[in-house]
Amino acid sequence: MSSEQRERQRLDISRHAVRLFAAQGVAATSGEDIARAAGVSERTLWRHFRTKESCVEPLLTQVIDAFRATLRTWPPGVELTEHLRDAYRPVLDSSSDADIEAVHAVVRLTRHEPALRAVYLVLGERAEDSFAEALAERAGLPSDGFEIRSQAAAMSAVFKVATDHLAHDTADTGLTPGVLHRHHEQLAGALSLVTRGLSEKQQG
Template sequence: MSDEQRRRQRLDISRHAVRLFAEQGVAATSGEQIAQAAGVSERTFWRYFPQKESCVEPLLTKMVDAFCAVVRAWPREIDLIDHLREAYSPLLDAASDEDIEAVLSVVRLTHGERALRAAYLMLRERAEDALTEVLAERLGRPSDGFDVRVQAASMSAVLKVATDEVARAAAGGVTTETLDGHREQIATALRDLSQML
């Protein structure tokens, strides 16, 4: 089976799982139930997701990866803030509204569901690693250097807070203004942060 097919399958299961998680909570949603909703056997489900909470990964990584791509495409001569305004909105337009809603609902869920929060934080750390690579290359420094890692971690922290914020703000339905506000919030915070670079 191709990687692409596998990715689609995982994403499909992910959507079902997230819906169930939101409807009845993570603990009350069994692996069997998710498998049934997605139309696969329980055994296959556990093969696709070694832990129940990783069901949120495909949806979340879609967003995280997209953001990482934006950062990676950040031209050397442009301020990050401008690049963000340029490249971030089309990215959000490309994703389906349902997926955006789903992602934000997961972020909201992470505040009450310990297991989800843990999975979410792990994912963020993977994103942080990607960010570290990009920063290291841009600054021409080793990616395991202390300063580079601190910068990446700080940027990642900004993103985390901003994401929590936008998820909270979009609780009653997401609008273009909410997302633009989100982008601007990130941009300003990153500008403040970048004064230390």
Template structure:
């Protein structure tokens, strides 16, 4: 009788571990991009910084520029949830109060440096804009659910576009400033985001 052969080797990675690896690769890529430029950075260098092979890097990301996406997309789901729970009559910036203390919802120092790089690196700029483009439908669905609106109502899509543009403008403006310190920089970002949210909320019912 032939014995059944079970699976050998390493167990499959959990989704949480895969997400953690993606984030590690993203942070390593940003550090290398800042230190030596995008053009001089290779997939092999990014992998070495994380302790994985370049093959692993390309398994998770199609290009070296796309390695930064986990950092840029941080907080999209959190923002959509806040929009979904936004009570009628409450100022929009107050609906985001719980996010100001959540690191996952606010860009960190590495993201600020990355956003500055998108000004001069077309490949990174494309990833940055694509990330916002993909965030817009998530915001629209949340706003439609909040208002109990049908799928064919165009207003949530318009509101989402306004909100998305306001958030992007706020982060870009903040990133291009020279902050005196981490704490003050964070406070400045929160103030800029509040101003952007108030401006966007003026057109959202």
């Protein structure tokens, strides 16, 4: 199996796991249930994932990857807030509408499912490292320096809160243009404080 096929299978398992978790709760869902729904053996399931809760990782990672991609394409001389309004979408462009809703369903579940929340928080810590790399590259500073690490940590916190609010706001209406606009404005406004000075450093 190629790496691309492996990732597709992981994502498919993730979709089925989220559907089952949302329908019947994490405690009532077994690895066997997820494997059966995804049409794979339990052995295959456990080869891909450490625990049943970690099955949500591929979907949640799409949110982080989308924001990281936006940071990577942040043009010189442009404020991040402006770039976010123009370029950021809270999931990858390749994501289907069903995947978008599944991602938000997972985030909503983390409020009441401690095991899923633990997975969510671990992914957030990993995201912080990638945010630091992007900020360091832009500012011409070491990625392990205090200033960059502090900004990356603050950015990760803002991103999580904004994502939590977006998931809550889409519970009844889905990702409407109005909801997306509000998400952009909330995220851009908060991040303008976090990234203050980065443009000046790059231009200096």
